[in-house]
Amino acid sequence: MQRHLFLTGDIQVGKSTIISRVLAELDVPVSGFLTVAVPDAEGSSNIFLVDAQDPVCSEKCRLAHRVPGKMPEVREEVFVAIGIPLLQDAAGPLILMDELGWMESSSYAFQQAVFAVLDEDVPVLGVVRDKRLAFLNAVRDHHAVEVLVVTRENREEMVDVVRERVLRAMRDTRGT
Template sequence: MASSASLSSARHVLLTGLPGSGKTTLIQKTCEELEKQGYVLHGFITEEVRHFGRRKGFDVVSIDGQLRAPLARIDGHGHDSEAGPLNRPDPYRLGQYIVQVESFEQTALPLLHASNTGITVIDEIGKMESISRAFQQAVRSRMDDPRSVVLGTIPVKKGKPVHLIEQIYERKDVRIITVTKKNRDCLLDEIITAVKEATAEHIP
């Protein structure tokens, strides 16, 4: 299911859906296929961090897998042996998570500014990430740049509105594809085609 921009005018392709619907997996598969076809991508995805099978937080990971940094941890997980010590105290809390704004900005922002053109991957434009005003500015910059195509994820409209997310839903140059557990296995080709069409039309 797609909404917002008409298919011909869409410059950005965003996936939305409930947590666990498969948005990040589809982003990863799309990136893999586009890279095989010679497209250059930069940006990041968000991965769950689990400990003994239980989620303890989220990391941001560069598309090439070379960079990783903590985005958020459940309060009490103050140290991650893989990601290194977390910056504490940190006043940014969202539910049970403490959002590690500084480490997120240090890793994610350079990835978003890695190129002035091409495909920028942003998984996710969410409430945690949007705590960072610098991230909000970077997202707007990428989406307003006529030489840039954004492939990303965005949460469903639920709970207290986040201004950046509300703005993105209202943009006329965004194609939003809803992912569910029922349709996620049928969407890959549609997403790849949408990104390739946007790239052909909007990137010199």
């Protein structure tokens, strides 16, 4: 059984909501990161890469600025300054990676940090975008990763599925 679980699916289908619900039910400490989009009054939004334990949005963790109809302006240095330390310091019982997407494509040091975590025993719960890019393909193809596709039709039942898989992965990790 794979010890890491990633959700994928269409944008806004409920992947991160499933993770939030599962984490609330499990009530276990998590480490790692999550991305938070904060819209502004003009219809743009800032995307922040924040600590899963303390999800505070600040300028130093502002990863990108997204304007409708344009590609986001990505601050790749945030992956190095914030993302890598969050992954290097990540510890059990559960590590969060919400989400991995195309913005990481040219941040090879961050990619290496992701794979270093995936090569370890602490279970990871995350979201991987449904895009065909070398980095994302490698995450999906990692020997310890299971990927579940979330749809509008299955998203409610996925809460139970994800919770049970995460509980089993944490239990199996403690047993080793």
